[in-house]
Amino acid sequence: MLRIGNASGFYGDRFEAVHEMLTDGPLDVLTGDYLAELTMLILARDRAADPGLGYAKTFLRQMEKSLALAMDRGVRIVVNAGGLNPARLAAALRELAADQGLTVRVGHVEGDDLLPRAEESGLPGGLLAANAYLGAFGIADCLRAGAEVVVTGRVTDAALVAGPAAAHFGWGPGDLDALAGAVVAGHVLECGAQATGGNYAFFLEHDLRRPGFPIAELHADGSSVITKHPGTGGAVTTGTVTAQLLYETDGARYAGPDVTARLDTVRLTGDGPDRVRISEVRGEAPPPTLKAGLNRLGGWRNEVVLVLTGLDIEAKAALAREQVEQELGAARPAELRWTLARTDHPDAPGEEEASALLRLTVRDPDRARVGRPVSSAAVGLALASYPGFHLTAPPGPGAPYGVFEAAYVDPAAVEHTAVHPDGTRAVVAPAPVTRALEPLAVPPLPPPPVAGPTRRAPLGRVAGARSGDKGGDANLGVWARDEDGWRWLAHTLTVQCLRELLPEVAELPVTRHLLPNLRAVNFTVRGLLGEGVAAQVRFDPQAKALGEWLRSRHLDIPEALL
Known part of the structure; x- marks a missing residue:
C-alpha cells in the first residue's frame, strides 16, 4: 500500500496544511496542486516582470518550515508548484536545503512549455503562456532515480498521484486499469479539502469549520481508499467523494496523457468511518493528442456598481443605464454588460436590505476607453440621476484581463523530460498506444419512479x-x-x-x-x-x-x- 496525501488544491490554499499533513499521521508521499488556468496567467505575469520567477512562491515558504520534517519522516514531496519555471524552483529548493544543513535529492519535470516552439506547433501569436498537460511518467522516472522532492510544471492534476503510484508499483504504459484507478484517486485528491467536506452540498451534516486534507491509500491494482488523518475536521463519505468525482469532468471518459479513465465504471463503497473505497475502475488508451492550455491578455476591463434603494428599482436602473450610455457617446467601450441583482427586500428594516445592485462591466482592447470615460460617466451622475444615487466604490482606471483557451498538440512535438537529482536528463516517450475519444453509448435509464403525490x-x-x-x-x-x-x-x-x-x-x-x-x-x-x-x-x-x-x-x- 502507498499512502499519498494532498496539502494544496490551489495557489493560495491553507498555508499550514503541509506541516499539518506531515505531523498529523503517517504518509509515504505528500502532493500539492498549485496550478489552475488562472494561476498560469498570474505566473506568466510574474515571469514577465522577473525571468527568475514563474513558480508558486508559497511552496518555497512552506518548505522553509517543513522540508526537514518531511525528510526526517521519509515522506517524498511531489508538487506542480514549478509552474512556468520548475528548474528555478528546483534550484531554489537545493539552496534552501543547503542553508538548513540538509542533503535533499531534488528532481524536476520540464518540457511542457510550448512558447519556444509556438509557431512550429501552429499556436497563435501573442501568448503569455502555452503549456502542454504532461502525464505521470516523468514524475515516476524522477522518483525511481532517487528523488525525494519532485517539482513539475504543467502536468495533469491527477499525475501528482499517478506518478508516485507508477514508481512504487512498477506500472508501465500498458497498465491501463491500474493507471486509471490512480487517476481517479488523484482527481479526488487534487482539490484538497473538497474531498473532505469542503464546498459540500450537504454541509450542515458535518463539522466543516476546519476540514482536514485527503489521503489516498493506493494498492497495486489501482484501487484505493480515500480517507484523512484521524482527528482532523470534515468528513470523507461516499457523498463527498462523489461530489469531487463530478467536479470539472466532461462525460464518462476522463482523458489524460497516460490513460483515459472510465468514470462510468467507478464503484464507491463505504469502508468504515471516514473511509471510502474506489474500485473496478477501467482504463483505455489515451487520446492521440495532448491538451495544452494557452493564456494571453484579452484587453482591459473595468467595473462600476451602482446602488439602487427603496422603490421603483427597475425604473431607477433603466434611467441610470440610459444616462451612462448617453454620456459615454463616442467613447463607448467595445463591450458593455449590465446586470441588476435584486438583493432588495420590501419594507426592509435596514438600508442595505432595501438596496439592489446595478453592475456595469466594460471591456475594450484600449485601456483608455475603460478608465476615465467610464469613471466620468458614472461619477458625473452623482447629483443628476435617480434618488439615492451612490456607488459601492469609485471606479478604478481599469485592469487587464486574460483569456484562456485549450489547444491540442502532437505528443511527439512535446519533449517531456525528467531531470534527475544528479542532473541526468531522461526524455519520457509519449504513450505507445492511443485511442480516439469516441462518443459512448448512452446508458439505459433506470426504471421510472413510482407515481405518487x-x-x-x-x-x-x-x-x-x-x-x-x-x-x-x-x-x-x-x-x-x-x-x-x-x-x-x-x-x-x-x-x-x-x-x-x-x-x-x-x-x-x-x-x-x-x-x-x-x-x-x-x-x-x-x-x-x-x-x-x-x-x-x-x-x-x-x-x-x-x-x-x-x-x-x-x-x-x-x-x-x-
Missing part, C-alpha cells in the same frame, strides 16, 4: 450538486442520495428541465451525461463563462455556485422523496 420544493432537498469551470465552459454534476432519488433524478433533470430552471443557460449548448454507478447526471454548458475565468464575463466567473443556484430552484418532487 408531489410537492413544490427546492431540488436541493433531494439532490447534491458540484459545479466548476473548464475554460469557457461550465461543468455541473448532480447526484441523488439513494436509488429512488436516482430514478426520479434521471427521468426528471433533462437538458430541457435544466434550461427551464437556469434561464442563463437556455440559449447555450448543453450536454447531459448519465453516470448510473454514481447515481449522477453531469452537464456541460458550453460558453457560459465566455473566454474563461480570467476574462470575468460573469458574476460567478468560475461557475462555483452554479450548482447551488440549481439546488435552490423549485420543481415538483415526489413526497416520498421529501
